[in-house]
Amino acid sequence: MPEIDFSAIRNSERRALAKAITLVESTNPRHRKEAAALLEQCLPHSGQSIRIGISGVPGVGKSTFIEAFGLFLIGLGKRVGVLAVDPSSPLHGGSILGDKTRMEKLSRKTDAFIRPSPAGRSLGGVANRTREVILVTESAGFDVILVETVGVGQSEYEVHSMTDLFLVLIQPGGGDELQGIKKGILEVADFIVINKADGDAERLANQSVVHYKNAMGYLNHQGFWTPEVLSVSSLEQRGIEALWDRISAYCEAGTEAIPERRTGQASQWFERLLSEGIANHLDENATWVDFYKAQKKHVTLGQISPTQAAISCIDWLKNNL
Ligand SMILES: Nc1nc2c(ncn2[C@@H]2O[C@H](COP(=O)(O)OP(=O)(O)O)[C@@H](O)[C@H]2O)c(=O)[nH]1
Ligand SMILES: [Mg+2]
Incomplete structure (x- = not known):
């Protein structure tokens, strides 16, 4: 991913803007930090x-x-x-x-x-x-x-x-x-x-x-x-x-309600990114995925209650993270 020239974005240079958007939209996890840094610059x-x-x-x-x-x-x-x-x-x-x-x-x-x-x-x-x-x-x-x-x-x-x-x-x-x-x-x-x-x-x-x-x-x-x-x-x-x-x-x-709506949106967006980030992070842990899948199977087979399965999963996370 090429360097993003922030001053060019501020100058409304289309190519720079298009490039910045491509970076932000990138699904490649390695681009995420760079995108976040760019967004910090944009925010003010x-x-x-x-x-x-x-x-x-x-x-x-x-x-x-x-x-x-x-x-x-x-x-x-x-x-x-x-x-x-x-x-x-x-x-x-x-x-x-x-x-x-x-x-x-x-x-x-x-x-x-x-x-x-x-x-x-x-x-x-x-x-x-x-x-x-x-x-x-x-x-x-x-x-x-x-x-x-x-x-x-x-x-x-x-x-x-x-x-x-x-x-x-x-x-x-x-x-x-x-x-x-x-x-x-x-x-x-x-x-x-x-x-x-x-x-x-x-x-x-x-x-x-x-x-x-x-x-x-x-x-x-x-x-x-x-x-x-x-x-x-x-x-x-x-x-x-x-x-x-x-x-x-x-x-x-x-004048007052719109900024409040934005504040609410920003905090909801943060919550969503955080939950998705945590879920993705857990997905990469093979031992966890095995444990979680086994619990889910027990639930679908009626062998344990959803409540018990959730408790077991949370205990596992507490003990292993
Ligand atoms: N008569 C008339 N036709 C319109 C108007 N706005 C859109 N159209 C027509 O409706 C069709 C669909 O328009 P489009 O803008 O592509 O709709 P979109 O799918 O919602 O983006 C086109 O044939 C337009 O020309 C309008 O104000 N009056
Ligand atoms: Mg259209």
Whole structure:
């Protein structure tokens, strides 16, 4: 792995930034320390952005929306980083790499940085480094970070747990069931945005706004913000400014709550890395693995209770570590 030139990252040099992200995303354990050292350098220069999670089923218009929204933000003088958390499966249209064509104008802007998700990256586990990629991208001076995800598996919850604001894009018409939207996602959404409010679908989109406003009213929201429902046309770039106004209101209302949310996220992330690190460390201990597997087998055969097996395992660890 080549040396990372931190000053080049600070200067927003794309190649340096891309290289730094590759290091952070590396699954090679030997790169971990180097990545950690880099993240330490990034930390004081990070955190100044708004981190926005964007979710929605394939075809809803995420890429088109990000292009329109990104260009709008650049017009305001902002610098926009686009990251993706995707279980890059061909079934779901894969990573945003292919979508770069839909973000053609945005990807040509010097004030935009688009990073597709690496192929085959697993979700959940240590392999998902998007949180760290956010820090690196922020330290390169990007002040709005858009994290895109397809609603597969746990990816939406993952993205929710690393962003300040969670936005769900929805097609005009059709209930959540038809769109394959999980109810839980609406519970964590800060903004529901009905996309494609143009042409023949505009009326339907307005009906959807009413429908989702009602539906959201039944959900039990916590926190400082009552979720809002808006409509946009990403294709015709309408409604984007109104949405941005509300996002700004969200940020203002969250002056205290957003930093608290970040603190909570950081401590949860630490807990997860620690548990995964401990589990990985134990996996490398062959004697432990044998002992643990034997206990598990006894449990599945009904020979000992799960409680007894857990006690035996903990005793083993106490005596052997
Ligand atoms: N009419 C209309 N079509 C849109 C709009 N946004 C996206 N689309 C179309 O919907 C399709 C899927 O868009 P895409 O951005 O690739 O969706 P993604 O899979 O969620 O990233 C494309 O054919 C887009 O042109 C919109 O605001 N209005
Ligand atoms: Mg897309």
